[in-house]
Structures are given as C-alpha cells and as structure tokens.
Amino acid sequence: MQAEKLKVLLDWGLDNGVKCPDDVEFVNVGGKGFACIAKSDITEAEFIIPESLIIKSSLAVSFFKVNSNQTSWLKLLIAKLKFDKSSTTVDDENLKAKFAPYIDALPDEIDSPLVWNPSELDLLGNTNLRSSLRIKLYSIFNEWKLIMETLKKHRNEVQAEILNIEETLGQSEDHVYRNITSKVFQHSSETDWWSFPAFLWSHMMFLSRAFPEYVINPSTDPSNVVLLPIIDLLNHDYRSKVEWNQRDGAFGVRKLETVLRGEEIFNNYGGKGNEELLSGYGFVLEENIFDTVALKIQLPLTTVSEITSTTHLFLPTLSDYTTSAFELSSGKETKQMLPKKDSQYKDGVLYLLSKENDAPLRWLLDLFSFLEKSPDESCSSLRVRLQGLQNLRNAIETKLSSTSSTSDRQAAGYDIKEYRARAARIYKSGQTKALKHAVNELKRTEKEWTSQHKGDLLTAKRIMRFDPNFMESELPLLLRTNANSDITLDSYDTLIILWVACKAVFNTCPREAQWAMDAFKAYSDCRENTMASSAEGQHLYQTFFPNGSSRLGQEQFINATEFLQHFSYTRLSNGEVILVKDVNL
C-alpha cells in the first residue's frame, strides 16, 4: 500500500520537474518510514523541487483571502486537502487534485507523544516533555481557534467545536486522549477538515517535515514555512553535511560529501536534542550530542530588570541555543546577538544543560550566585559563589530525582507500542545523563574552588585539628563544665559559634585563623549600635548559659551567631557549615 503511494508520488514528482540523483531508490525502512538509499557512490547528490510544487503560504493567502497568521492558514489548507472531499481551487487550479499524490503519501502516523495514549505517556515519567504536553496542546488549540474565529464557513459547527475542545482540554489525560488526540491518526471518513483533530494532524505534518521559506524568499516573515514534496522524504542525521539553496524559486538540498553505495542519503534538520526530536518528529537518537535538559528559572520581572541594568550576567533565551541546518551549512556564524527586552523573560529564563557544552551551567551558576548575594556582597565573592553553587546543585538534584522517578499516575491499561517505549527510555536516559553531568561538574568546581582557597575556609573539623586547646580547656571553662565531662554539641555551626565567641573572650586565636577573628571584630564593630535581636542566637545563648555568663555577654554571643550566618556557606549534601573569608574568587 505504502509502496504504491510512494511510486505514485515519485512519478508525479518526476513528471512535474522534481530532480533527484539518478542512482537512488526510496525504500520503506521499519521505524523510519521512507528513506533514500544510494545505489552507487554518489558525489554531491542534489534534490531540487520546482517552485510550482512548493506548498507555501501564498496558496493559503489566496484561498482563504487572509493576510496574517499565514502558517496557521497554510496548516488549515493542508487539512482541507486531506480531509475535504470537494475541490479546493486557487487561480483555476484544483489544489486537491494537484497535490493528491503528495497528501496520500504522507505518513500514517507520527510517534510524537502529543498523540501517545496514557499508558505510553506514563513511560515518560515526570520529565519536562510529559509536563509540557498539555501546554503544547493548548497552544495548538489557540492557534486553531484564532483563525477559526475568522473563518466564514461552518460558523455554528465551528463555534460548537471550539467550546467542546476547550472543555475537553481542561479534563484528564485519558479524556483528552479518547476525545482528541486518538482521533488524529485514526481519522474516519467523517472527519471535518476544519475540526481540531484535522488541524492537529496537519500541525504534526508541518512540525515533522516543513522547511523555512526564507531559503527561497529571503524577505518573507522568518516564521513562514513551506512543504517540499519528495525532498521531505530525506531523514535526519546531525552529522550529514548538506546545503539548502534556491535557484529561480526552486528549493535545492545538496549533499556536500560523497555517499557510498548502499548508504542512506540524509538531510540535516539541525542540532536538535531528543526532546525536540521526539515531540516534533516522533523519534530519538541514541548518543545524541545535541541532547539537552531544560531548566526554566522563573524570576520576578523586577529581579530581571535589576540584573539587566546593573550586572553583566548573561540571561539566555531560546534563540541563543538554536542552530538550524541552514546556519550549519552556511559554515559561518549567522546568528545575530540582538538586544533583549526584559519582557522576553516573563515566562522564565531558559537554561539548556548538556554534556557537550557547560556554558549554560556556568550562566546558571552566575544567576544562582546573584540570587544568593546580600546587597553588600559582590557576585564574585567566594562565599556567594560557594553558596550559589550549593543552591544550584540542590535544584538540579531535585530535578534529577523527579526525572528519574516513575510517574505517580495510574497506568491506564492501553497497549504500548514498543517503538514508543524505546523512545521514552532513550529520551529519559539522556535527560538523566545531562543532569548527572551537571551535578558532577558542580562537584568538580566546588572541589577546585575549595582547594584553591583552603586557607580561606574554616570547618569545624579543621578548628578541632589546629586548635585542640579550644575543646580541651577553653570551652569547658566558658561553659563552666568539668573538663572531664563530655560536651555535646548538636551541630557544626554551634561549634563554630562557640569557637568564635571563645576566641574573642580568651584572645587566643591561632595564626591560620586570625582572618576569622579580624572579620568578627570588624563585624561586631559595625553592629555595635544595632540591638542584637536574633531569636535563634538568644535561644542558643540561653541553652548554653541559662544563668548568663560573666565572661561572654549575650550580645557578643548573638554577634557570633549572626557573623556565622553572614560569612558562611552550607554544604547541602551533609549540612556542614563552613566559615568563609571575605575574598573574591
């Protein structure tokens, strides 16, 4: 059946001026649909489609007599060519008849999770992709609704369909599957061409096989796309070197390397991670070097504007990550760094973490350091950097545990397609690997910083090592306990607070930690005029000195408590508090 449709399509193409290399054959490959195979060694294989066969927005503009949202109208036009039995005429040409060989040969199904059943969706667990699906459906619905509201025909039915879909989208995954997404590829002859499932079908065809129109028409809106019959039979390999070009309105794809006999001739859809490949094209690649995991950080707009107006922090947007095959083939960096507006971050700042590129992790670390710092601290202070790193590591580890966990929803008992189960496994494992890589990179960075700044950090363990006198004699004296009775301190930070207070009382600070004493004195001097108010400090003082202390006043003790809070960071892995010298990294 598919082979017959393919033959009709290829004959139609050849009759109408499509040029393909002589020695290629298109075959049906399990899991991939059609593929183009070289029958001999081919140098610079080139595929050209004439302007007359390119399906572009101008057709939709002419047919629907519209001006805006051209890609949406083009999707509706393709849904009409597929589902409407009557003709669709533009300039006396019946598009339904003209493009029938193309429309008939489009794939029976796309394995995008947009149309997976609930049992298959469960395989995605709590990943970004799973949680973005409903939002994606809403966005496609809104795109459809926007043009439907201006469509003159079928007014009452369209209005009823809009209400019905809107209501369904607010319901359970199972309900959405049964009433909308399961219908996209199991369409009956009754499917209305203007219905939402028909639009969703068309949308998925565009997502998985459209090309940018600007290749043939540089002045067009950059978001406009075209369909290229036959050229769109080429599958994707990110290693494939290709050039997309135009000549006299025709669109060409040329291989820039020799393809050996028996090998597949690939296009290159651009550097896409498995999340984008799976949701848009319904497939994944093992060991995909473009794999990323997205972290979206929501910031109040006041914080965004503080960052953009007072710091040099880099806040990325999606365009900082996208590489299209067209850009790759041009061999030069074509992306322009356009000035960004604060409003671009209203839905969050996007960080795409990957094993291959640590720059986004560094941008994220800069942001977390900024968020950690107090007004009198610098973004590059050692304490701020170390605490920012801890907070970031904590956030990524939380994401990792939710990504690797299985979904907590109830499996719904639908059949699971093995192809989809494998795709879900590979996608999830790529997400987990990218997150683990980020955690390891942060651990390595922390180690590097702490070993470079060993002398600027004081842990409770270090104190006990180089100041044995403190535990053996000074602390019992201060607490008025017997030197032989055990002193129980329930945390490392309590020990450091008592050490700081003790050193101030006895003036016996060892040389290697003198910086901590100097900083404490300076801090206490600054606070002299402010009333010591820390409830935590007061409570701790009363615990240790229920009858007060002639040596250590409450105020000085509270100063030590607050000093530790201001000049320390907490290792989240073990709760250890570490005193940090006020230096820059």
Ligand SMILES: C[S@@+](CC[C@H](N)C(=O)[O-])C[C@H]1O[C@@H](n2cnc3c(N)ncnc32)[C@H](O)[C@@H]1O
């Ligand atoms: C532009 S079409 C390519 C032609 C497609 N094989 C067909 O039969 O129509 C894109 C679709 O091809 C398939 N595809 C492309 N590259 C692939 C790859 N490397 N591995 C698996 N499937 C691939 C996916 O189903 C994708 O949605």
